[in-house]
Amino acid sequence: MTQAFLIVLRLMALALLGYFAYRLWLGTRSWTTRAVAFVFTGALAWQFIAGTW
Amino acid sequence: MLAQLRGVTKRYVKTEGVRDLTLDIEEGQVLGVLGLNGSGKTTLLKLLAGLLFPTTGEVAVLGGPPRKNRSRLVFLGETDELYSWMTPTAGERFAAGLYEDFRPERYHELLDFLEVPRRKTKAMSRGERGRLRLALALSRDVKLYLLDEPLAGIDLLSRERILTSLVREWHTDATIVLSTHEVAEAEGLFERVVFLRDGRVALDARAEGLREEGRSVVETFREVLA
Amino acid sequence: MRGFKTLLWLEYRRSRVWAAAFLGSLAFWFWGLNQVTVRDFAERAGIRVAIVGVAAAVGLVVLCFMIGRLRGETRHGQYQVLLLTPPSGYVHVLARAVFALAAGIVYYVILGGLLWWVAARAGIHPDAGSVLQLLLAGPFYGIGSVVLPFLSWTVLLMVFSSAFRLSGPSWIPGIVMVAGTPFLFRWISEGIVNVSYRLPAWSMFGGFTRLIEAAEMDIETEVVITSQGALVPQEPLWIMLALSVVMLAIAGRIWQEVEG
Numbered sequence: 001m002t003q004a005f006l007i008v009l010r011l012m013a014l015a016l017l018g019y020f021a022y023r024l025w026l027g028t029r030s031w032t033t034r035a036v037a038f039v040f041t042g043a044l045a046w047q048f049i050a051g052t053w
Numbered sequence: 054m055l056a057q058l059r060g061v062t063k064r065y066v067k068t069e070g071v072r073d074l075t076l077d078i079e080e081g082q083v084l085g086v087l088g089l090n091g092s093g094k095t096t097l098l099k100l101l102a103g104l105l106f107p108t109t110g111e112v113a114v115l116g117g118p119p120r121k122n123r124s125r126l127v128f129l130g131e132t133d134e135l136y137s138w139m140t141p142t143a144g145e146r147f148a149a150g151l152y153e154d155f156r157p158e159r160y161h162e163l164l165d166f167l168e169v170p171r172r173k174t175k176a177m178s179r180g181e182r183g184r185l186r187l188a189l190a191l192s193r194d195v196k197l198y199l200l201d202e203p204l205a206g207i208d209l210l211s212r213e214r215i216l217t218s219l220v221r222e223w224h225t226d227a228t229i230v231l232s233t234h235e236v237a238e239a240e241g242l243f244e245r246v247v248f249l250r251d252g253r254v255a256l257d258a259r260a261e262g263l264r265e266e267g268r269s270v271v272e273t274f275r276e277v278l279a
Numbered sequence: 280m281r282g283f284k285t286l287l288w289l290e291y292r293r294s295r296v297w298a299a300a301f302l303g304s305l306a307f308w309f310w311g312l313n314q315v316t317v318r319d320f321a322e323r324a325g326i327r328v329a330i331v332g333v334a335a336a337v338g339l340v341v342l343c344f345m346i347g348r349l350r351g352e353t354r355h356g357q358y359q360v361l362l363l364t365p366p367s368g369y370v371h372v373l374a375r376a377v378f379a380l381a382a383g384i385v386y387y388v389i390l391g392g393l394l395w396w397v398a399a400r401a402g403i404h405p406d407a408g409s410v411l412q413l414l415l416a417g418p419f420y421g422i423g424s425v426v427l428p429f430l431s432w433t434v435l436l437m438v439f440s441s442a443f444r445l446s447g448p449s450w451i452p453g454i455v456m457v458a459g460t461p462f463l464f465r466w467i468s469e470g471i472v473n474v475s476y477r478l479p480a481w482s483m484f485g486g487f488t489r490l491i492e493a494a495e496m497d498i499e500t501e502v503v504i505t506s507q508g509a510l511v512p513q514e515p516l517w518i519m520l521a522l523s524v525v526m527l528a529i530a531g532r533i534w535q536e537v538e539g
Contacts, residue, residue, distance in 0.1 A: 020451050027446035029106050030536035036439055036529060037452065040459030047462045066447050104359060104539040105445075120535075124365035134356035136293060143292065150285025151364045 013048050017041055055080045055197060055228050056101055061110035063096050070096030072252040078228060083242055086232040087274055088249035094232035095131060098201045102128035126197040129190040131205055137175035141185055148189050160192035167214050180211035187215055200231045212238060240270045248277045282366035286374035297345045298382045305389050308334040324401035331393055338386050339426055346379045346430055349437040353444055359539040368534025372434055372527050383426050387418035412483055424519040431526035438530040442537045471515050480510040
């Protein structure tokens with residue numbers, strides 16, 4: 001039961017992160033800024049998907 | 054050609070500042086950019102200054118991307134500001150240290166002519182701050198001056214002083230692009246006027262041409278934009 | 280690098296009140312140290328060392344706030360003025376970092392001096408080498424491995440968030456970067472731990488460990504014995520310094536590329 005709940009939570013967090021990533025990508029023309037955004041959203045996504053909590 | 058815009062559109066999140074704008078600016082012109090609020094005047098000037106980048110189209114100023122040529126142009130924005138602790142002397146230190154083309158003698162002359170008080174900007178009125186910023190801008194010896202609403206929110210006497218100094222300071226080989234609401238006051242200044250409406254050029258005319266047709270810039274403003 | 284001197288002057292004028300208050304707060308911490316009147320000298324020294332530790336942490340937060348006021352400049356229009364000045368973004372970022380770093384160096388060296396005072400009050404009199412470690416080696420190690428990275432991260436955060444000012448709420452980039460940093464940092468520190476102690480470690484505070492032992496045995500001793508102290512790895516310092524330089528360089532590059 002808790003497992004399912006955690007999975008749903010992770011999916012919601014990933015969806016929110018996806019939205020943030022989309023806004024960040026469109027919000028600037030600067031490639032360096034996009035790269036930084038990618039690094040941080042990537043770290044968060046990795047944590048949501050493969051993290052131990 | 055001093056500056057060129059080719060098919061430039063600037064899209065913000067939900068709106069477009071300018072749409073499909075094409076404009077050529079020649080050397081030595083005094084160009085007035087006129088329009089209502091939200092018509093794209095500030096966007097146009099910021100695109101020319103390199104503060105904004107076009108969503109589509111190209112902007113070339115002094116032969117290249119405006120940001121690369123930022124040391125060769127002056128942009129006086131409506132909303133940019135000096136630090137509240139800055140005095141005219143500190144402003145001189147700032148400008149002289151960063152810009153090779155800053156002329157201190159001209160700056161002192163302008164400070165006197167515009168009657169800028171020797172105080173911190175936080176102790177100045179809005180008009181006095183505007184005059185100080187203008188003195189800093191006009192003390193640089195460049196080919197292109199971009200002035201966004203230099204008269205906005207400034208009292209009548211200050212406006213007169215500013216316009217007079219603009220006329221005095223203009224050199225035949227420098228280009229001034231000036232946007233303003235105060236069409237009537239600035240009328241005598243412009244050689245060419247571009248009227249913007251909803252981000253597009255509604256009319257691009259020489260002031261002399263208009264006068265030959267017996268129309269003043271103010272009348273044309275009302276006709277085109279009403 | 281034309282204009283660096285002017286930008287440094289600008290940073291000084293802009294932040295001198297903050298810097299003065301920051302350095303002046305040391306008087307407050309010194310007063311606090313004097314308020315500790317516990318009888319047992321070892322306990323007294325322990326509490327005082329903890330207070331100095333708090334002063335170090337608070338100082339870091341204050342420095343980050345000082346350098347982070349860059350964000351305020353985007354709202355009040357000075358940022359737009361600076362974007363159009365001839366010096367590159369790298370020079371702008373460097374000027375801010377150098378000023379904050381200079382203030383930090385003064386602060387942490389004086390904190391090292393306060394630790395020396397605490398030790399002296401506890402009857403511990405370190406030799407010249409140990410004093411140098413207190414005043415220079417320790418603070419510089421801490422500055423290089425903790426303070427400068429935090430400052431660089433703050434500058435990057437501010438510049439990165441400001442890049443999105445025109446396209447909507449800039450709390451999105453702020454949240455993403457603040458939330459993502461702890462995880463990135465965890466991976467980085469795991470990496471640092473793996474490579475630590477490969478280069479020869481530095482011996483620091485050798486004199487103190489022997490002296491504290493002597494003090495704990497309740498011997499008031501004026502004799503200073505220097506020997507092997509804590510072995511501090513070099514790698515974290517170099518890695519964090521490199522990371523700081525990278526973060527500042529990225530911030531400078533973003534500055535070059537953003538709209539105002």
